[in-house]
Every structure is written in structure tokens, then in C-alpha cells.
Amino acid sequence: MNNTEMTPSSTPWFFACQVGDVPRNGGVCVKRGTEQIALFHFARTDSWYATENLCPHRRQMALSRGMTGSAGEMQEPKVACPFHKKSFSLLSGKCLSGEHYQIKVYPVKVEAGNVYIGKDPIRQDIDASGEYLECAS
Numbered sequence: 001m002n003n004t005e006m007t008p009s010s011t012p013w014f015f016a017c018q019v020g021d022v023p024r025n026g027g028v029c030v031k032r033g034t035e036q037i038a039l040f041h042f043a044r045t046d047s048w049y050a051t052e053n054l055c056p057h058r059r060q061m062a063l064s065r066g067m068t069g070s071a072g073e074m075q076e077p078k079v080a081c082p083f084h085k086k087s088f089s090l091l092s093g094k095c096l097s098g099e100h101y102q103i104k105v106y107p108v109k110v111e112a113g114n115v116y117i118g119k120d121p122i123r124q125d126i127d128a129s130g131e132y133l134e135c136a137s
């Protein structure tokens with residue numbers, strides 16, 4: 001289950017790394033300019049996910065070092081921040097720990113052993129006014 005099904009075909013991509021650069025069932029931090037993106041690989045399902053690396057709880061650049069897993073009956077992929085264990089859906093970016101935090105999620109695709117991340121976040125984290133939902137702190 002990847003999030004690329006929700007990605008328009010016109011999505012611009014940037015090269016992130018090679019498949020072998022990402023630990024199985026773990027994450028890495030990919031830098032794009034001043035932006036940090038957490039990239040995760042779930043080896044059992046060979047699924048890839050990307051989110052902003054910033055945890056909105058105490059604004060730590062930490063999510064790429066978080067523990068990955070799944071939540072609920074739907075086995076929703078998630079990451080838990082290594083600082084205070086707040087967890088976030090890797091599909092929606094919603095906080096699964098009961099708070100109103102929201103992180104950006106990005107599409108990921110793999111081609112010929114190379115991993116690409118969409119330059120724009122998936123738009124499900126935009127509110128009715130067209131603005132990104134604020135990351136509470």
C-alpha cells in the first residue's frame with residue numbers, strides 16, 4: 001500500500017536516493033534545499049512513504065529516526081516520534097495519538113532501483129480554505 005494512487009500523473013518528482021540507501025523497516029532523512037523529508041521503507045509489503053521530518057509536538061527534526069509500525073484493523077502504516085512517541089499516519093499525516101497535529105505526506109515512487117519523492121505534498125492535509133492545517137506546538 002503506497003500513497004502514489006492518490007498522486008496526479010502531473011506530479012513533479014525529485015530523486016531522493018537509491019533503494020539500498022534506506023534501511024529495511026526504517027527511515028532516512030532526505031534533504032531538498034532547506035527542507036527535510038523523512039523517507040520510510042516497509043520491507044514486508046515493499047511499501048514506501050514520505051513525510052516532513054519535523055515532529056510538530058516539540059518541533060524536532062526527528063521523524064525519520066522514529067519507530068515504524070501499523071495501527072488498527074486496517075494496518076495503517078505509522079511512525080512514532082523517538083522523543084515522546086506521538087505517532088502519525090504515513091498515509092494521511094494525521095496524529096494517531098489523539099492530538100490535532102498534522103504532518104505533510106509526500107508521494108513516493110521507485111523506478112529502476114531509484115527512489116523519487118513528489119515535490120508537492122499530497123493535498124489531503126489542506127483544509128477547506130486551501131491552507132495547510134497548522135502544526136500545533
Ligand code: FES
Nearest residue numbers: 055057058081084
Ligand atoms: S517531539 Fe515528537 S513527540 Fe515530542
